Amino acid sequence: MALMPVTDSMFLIAESREHPMHVGGLQLFELPDGAGPDYVSDFHRELLELADVRPLFRRRPRFPVGTVGQFAWGNDDQLDIEYHVRHSGLPRPGRVRELLELVSRLHGSLLDRHRPMWEFTVIEGLQGNRFATYSKIHHALLDGVSALRLLQTSLSPDPDARDVRPTWSPRVRSNVFDKPRRREEVDPFTAAGRLVKDVAGLGGAATRVVNEAFREQAATLAFQAPRSMFNVPITGARRFAAQGWPLERVKAVGRAASATMNDVMLAMCAGALRRYMLDLGALPDRPLVAAVPMSLRARAGGGSAETSLGGNAIGLILCNMATDEPDPATRLATIHDSMLKGKAVYHGMSRLQITALSAIPLIPLAIGTIPGLTTITPAAFNVLISNVPGPRDPLYWNGARMQGVYPLSIPYEGQALNITVTSYAGSLEFGLTGCRRTVPHLQRLLGLLEESLQELEKATA
Structure with missing residues (x-):
């Protein structure tokens, strides 16, 4: 069990139907040369086969949803990748306007607290030989800087690279149910002294x-x-x-x-x-x-x-x-x-x-x-x-810029x-x-x- 910092748990405490507390990202990709009509659906199917998931993306609130707030993380040992990774299509003519309407609706729905709090949608049918992906993750798990950094490390600057994996799946395989690596050990007396000094300086x-x-x-x-x-x-x-x-x-x-x-x-x-x-x-x-x-x-x-x-x-x-x-x-x-x-x-x-x-x-x-x-x-x-x-x-995702x-x-x-x-x-x-x-x-x-x-x-x- 991992305790949440107050800066993370407050996003769960403040959430309601009128106040979703997740961040998201819309990415537009150019189809690579030679991509056939089934490229996007095949791309989605390949994502579902990546069963290895980072510990961060297996976290869910440990305590019941009905409690006042969630103050600790637990690991989901029954993660359903098909629930989190989805496939959608735009109505014709597939303009950016239709894309933004779809993303607006997706961004307004709450994440399920009984599951790890993230979703990823592959979107096809976009004009201009393109497809899109929309990702959302609860702010209790990541802030915007972290989310963008994770995206950057997941993609490749090499257009010929074919080993790119999505943000939730590490390149090096590990036990699906392992725990996150612990932070470097810090002397508790040193840490306590630093905290007292900081608090004293607040006035x-x-x-x-x-x-x-x-x-x-x-x-x-x-x-x-x-x-x-x-x-x-x-x-x-x-x-x-x-x-x-x-x-x-x-x-x-x-x-x-x-x-x-x-x-x-x-x-x-x-x-x-x-x-x-x-x-x-x-x-x-x-x-x-x-x-x-x-x-x-x-x-x-x-x-x-x-x-x-x-x-x-x-x-x-x-x-x-x-x-x-x-x-x-x-x-x-x-x-x-x-x-x-x-x-x-x-x-x-x-x-x-x-x-x-x-x-x-x-x-x-x-x-x-x-x-x-x-x-x-x-x-x-x-x-x-x-x-x-x-x-x-x-950056490229297996040839798609x-x-x-x-x-x-x-x-x-x-x-x-x-x-x-x-x-x-x-x-x-x-x-x-x-x-x-x-x-x-x-x-x-x-x-x-x-x-x-x-x-x-x-x-x-």
Whole structure:
């Protein structure tokens, strides 16, 4: 039995029919040369024959579903691979529009807690000599950084390689029911001393956050975000939109404005959200505040590759999105300054301290399932925007080139829109996941992202 960290179990505790807590990914592949009409169905059949499964993908909550929360993992010794690995087809004409509709429906359904909490769907019938795969896994098992890293290590940069195995199946065969490798041994007295030191430092760290936030007028405090159309109760149905942009266009704007690629990505989102909400007559007078997760994996200690991939390790920066500012160049400068101040606040802190302080604006998400709470409590922030670095070079699955990878994430109660971005082979891939009822015309945001990037290019030329 493996105990869950609080950062993992909270995703199980907060889950309900209206609040699925899994992340996902949509991958587009080009059919390899010489692929016949049965290529995709044969591909699916081959996946079902891979009965060897990583320990991470055999985990399920150990305690009954009806308990208050699940706090430990157990191993499933009767894993049904045909349940987890599925085959689906698109209605004609098999456009991206039909693909996104299918993925939206798949992403809105809950994972079964009586089984390991992941699913993988192979999708055929896509126009352009392509097929797609959609994967989803519970956030209690993996965060977005871990999921993308696992995908990257599973595929191959060699188009001629034919030994590629899916993310759930290791290349080296092992006993199907073995246990995950243990982390490197750590002296318990040393670990306890480090924990006491970190906890003792939280008081001073919290004081420093508040002092610096008040001293710097541009800094953003939690619960100072304006009420917006996104900060309302949500349903469990999802809508998903995705598109990629050349990474060089984004980097060129960053070079011209002395800003980072992440700053430009946030400015693209700010410009698109500003126009989207203006068109709906719903733009607040005060600027939107984005919660921007940052990975803490570089701060993690040693351990096996398997265990280092699992779980969650994230901090949070609150960013002023300057949506009240009509000039795109000024908006980008404000975002750049806000992100610098947010990073400076955490400078010198341990991973535990960053996690604890980052949890403050996440408190409404954890208790947001209480009926009516989101309508009476202030919003800690308005929208979640994540940037997960991805593979730089093209990857292949037994000769099929991965054309694009688009992340799907979690809208929360009081947070109806989630924007997650990743980079892949010279492209910046946007995945927009929204509550189907609350966020109308989600697809329109893709066109507005392009308009926003064009405005930034003109403003920094």
